[in-house]
Amino acid sequence: MTIAPDDVDTRTGSPAREVATMSMAAALNRALADAIEADPDVVVFGEDVGALGGVFRITDGLTARYGEERCFDTPLAESGIVGTAVGMAMNGMRPVVELQFDAFALPAFEQVVSHVAKLGNRTRGGMRMPLVIRIPFGGGIGGVEHHCDSSEAYYAHTPGLTVVSPSTPQDAYSLLRAAIASPDPVVFLEPKKLYWSKGEVDTSITAEIGSARIARDGTDVTLLAYGAAVPLAMEAAEAAASEGRSVQVVDVRSLSPFDDATVTAAVKSTGRAVVIAEAPGYASVASEIQARVFERCFEFLEAPVRRVTGFDVPYAPPKLEHWYLPDVDRVLDAIDTLHWDEEA
């Protein structure tokens, strides 16, 4: 099946619909390629994104196919990568930059917070920042220190930034296309652990930033998760089902803006909720989600909303990582505390 090019927005749409099973890494690569083809203003750059194709191969083949003009290596300098992207966006381009690992993005933090997030506002809309900052995100890959942090709270806390994280190849494709098409700056967090997970991708499906996704229907309890925590939630839901509990899973997907409507409706329908994320829980996105659910759903709740998060410690070394990361048992234990006896 083919969609006529006339019916397609050149920034967001794909000229041809294709459906194929691929890894999240391949879906992201495809999204970048399709965006480069669809819009001459899109450029991809960062460290190692050229000949190497990125340390996770997300930009594999882009330089070979589209040339150095569209995908290129920069000097090793994160602030330089983001700061020059700001200048390019000021001059009408749509840069998509890769910052290799969560903690390596921190030298660019000033540029992200002081300029990427604020320029649209400072100029009263005169200069929008249509740029995307891709950051491989989270742990679970046995990486050594500085390679597995979860920095989403820093970005989500910053007004002006859109923060999204996909958990499926389909969302990886659709959300990245939407992020590149967005007039607002997007921090795009790619769960490293899921780069090699596979799923069906339909290139004609477009995503709306700011919307959560019901990943699994259920009636007893709602698990709220994003990124690598979503497959964990699905696994926990399956395990709980075998114990007779009907578990709903919501993939929050968009950390900022947040889809209160979907999340509120979901939790109201079950009356119980657990938020799952691997970042340290203190002052976290998980805390924010928990607070929002309490504010909006209090009278519908059968039990306090629980969080299952990473501990408030620096990300664990590889051999202790399995103790740090939320797992199915920890999620099931949390579910068990949700005042089931009182209902009986």
Next chain:
Amino acid sequence: MLHTEMLPRDTAVRLIDENGERVIDEHYALPDTDTLLRAYRGLVEGRRINDQAGALVRQGRLAVYPSSHGQEACQVGASLVLGESDWLFPTYRDSVAVISRGVEPADAMVLLKGDWHSGYDVRAHRVAPQATPLATQLLHAVGFAQAAKHRGEDTVVLALCGDGATSEGDFHEAMNFAAVFHVPVVFFVQNNEFAISVPLSRQTAAPSLAHKAIGYGMPGQRVDGNDVAAVLAVLGEAVDRARTGGGPSLIEAHTYRMQAHTNADDDTRYRERDEVQAWIARDPLLRLRAHLTETGVLDAEAEERFAAGAEEIAAAMRTALNTDADLDPEDLFRFVTDTRSPQLEEQWQLLRGEIERSQLAETESAHTGGAR
């Protein structure tokens, strides 16, 4: 380019000395008379703008003003070397350069007045918002120039910063990116000897700030920042080189901040009055006036005309800044993102309710003669 050709001179380029006498330079030509007259007019206006802004701070009309008094030759030079398609990336101290580029003085003061974070149409004047964090805008300038090169546009980007900014990491990254990607950008450091209270000797151990250029593989040059003729010649050459594909360069102007960092600063704590006094003799305005008068270019009529023009600008500033802008609180939410999120809409509705209640209370208070 040979690496020795990238090195700046041992002494700053100067074309008109402190007495207004012409200095013959084997490489740099004195700008033509018309250009010098335009520059002089710019200096007169720039000095008046600085003085007026200082007065407006004392009157409480400006929250703060970082004066460029004494640095007007750099400010005016930076504006005059740019063509129509070029862009200026200024800092908070560069209001005179911004105004010299055509921005209305009152619009350039919006940031300092406290109405908003930037007050002018950046695209209409090709002037980026005045940057407050140090050196961060140099990277924006590089990216902007990189995009211009990518699209084949005839745009040179002139990025301004001070001596303090050269210590920042972003300064290094901007120089390096600009040189590696060979983009049409000129970095112009106004070395005014102090970063608030910290002297140049604490910023660098290099022979000069312009010497840093060679480490990145671009030419550096030093210029007498109080000699507008030299600033125009040196910056002009750098802009021409950038425009014709010669890549970036770094120009360091040697100048002096005659006043405190801002009104909030007490410069008697960190520098001697004698030092400040000594720089009065090197004043950029008096120097050019002496030169133009001696050479018969500037007469009393032109002097009066320029002074009257500067007074008009000052009067317009006073009028504009003595008027309170009609600020709309919804603007707090309007520009954060292109699409307003449900969260921001909810917060705006909350604020709108508060505003309506306070207006109602004011009305009631008026009806009851203030009794509650």
